[in-house]
Amino acid sequence: MSEYGYLTADVFTDQPFGGNPLAMFPEAKGLAAETMQRLAAEFNLSETVFVLPPGDPAHTARLRIFTPAVELPFAGHPTVGTALILAETGRLGAIDRRRDIVLEEGAGPVPVTIERDAAGRLKATLTSPVVPSRRPESFDAAQFAAAVGLDEAALEPGVPGAIFNVGVSFAILPVRPERLAAARLDLGLWRRHFADTPAQHFYLAALDDWALGRTARVRMFAPAMGVMEDPATGAAAAAFTGFLAAHQHPADGVARWILSQGAEIGRPSEIEISADIVGGTLKAARVGGTAVLMSRGSFDLPS
Incomplete structure (x- = not known):
């Protein structure tokens, strides 16, 4: 032994x-x-x-x-x-x-x-x-919402979801802040529509101000990894850095955000993320805590 x-x-x-x-x-x-x-x-x-x-x-x-x-x-x-x-x-x-x-x-x-x-x-x-990058595949946002127990009214208008890759890919879905806590994974719908797709890892995000906000609440569901809901997800946070940089177009320099995750499952977490922007392009994503x-x-x- x-x-x-x-x-x-x-x-x-x-x-x-x-x-x-x-x-x-x-x-x-x-x-x-x-x-x-x-x-x-x-x-x-x-x-x-x-x-x-x-x-x-x-x-x-x-x-x-x-x-x-x-x-x-x-x-x-x-x-x-x-x-x-x-x-x-x-x-x-x-x-x-x-x-x-x-x-x-x-x-x-x-x-x-x-x-x-x-x-x-x-x-x-x-x-x-891996510098976060958007994957070309799309997903049905309404179907995604249904797979986490939400309806289309829970989705953030004007902020379409996307899949971002950092070595592992995450499907990012913006939802209204007041609806985030209500999300519950429907494993049957996930298996039927997402289990064998690039959108199999779910990342829900809520900001009060998607244009300029620097704080977000997030949730991550990854049954393909054997994780029904994760209390704090660093790789997904890196992917979300790419999503935020693509949506908010921060000025050259370092853009910073703070993410809260895990409160809904009794494990409150805080993750610091930042993006290095050069010539309007994301050059590096960082995650800390x-x-x-x-x-x-x-x-x-x-x-």
Whole structure:
């Protein structure tokens, strides 16, 4: 038998029992992919991450990220969470004000900046390995709304939905703020109309001002990943950065937004996103937040 230790943290929150729980194995060398998937199913969290030696010695680590059902090429909450767990447990050495690291993922190298504020709290911000881009496929917005228990009157007029890709694709549907909390996934309709399409991951978003607003409430449903509703979704937040940049056309420089997610399922989360705009074009998307260490343990597994 071999012992493999793990830690858990609540990510995109500064309060225990908020945010999105994450399990992380800091020394996963020797684990087969099949075992990783089984461990992710055992935890049954949105994602479980396994830390391996990097392929490039200039990088910090290689990550393999699993939902209870599939392996992902990129995910934000495991990336931010892993960086903060490594920092909080001293695996990155002392961090006075700032540390820049690179984590290797299936979608490519992911730069992460870890910063310590005046109060001593650490925050991690990733740069998406893929610049968010709109996919050419469309979807039936009314059918999408019906699949989350809403009618066409719940849709935000004048703001059409779209599918954006960041290594993982998300179908983004703007809804009226007063209707967001009422959304409930209809698994039968999802299976019938969306399960085998690029629009299979649902991201609902509400802003009070779609032209200039800088705060949004969002929800994410991903049954294809084994996640009925996610408390905080970093990759989807990166995709939404692309959507917002395309819709709002911010001026050159850095545009910033704050997303609230998870309150409807009792896991309030806060995600910071930003877009680098150069010549009117989105050049980079960033996603950041904090985390709280919650537990440590180990598994005894067959060698």
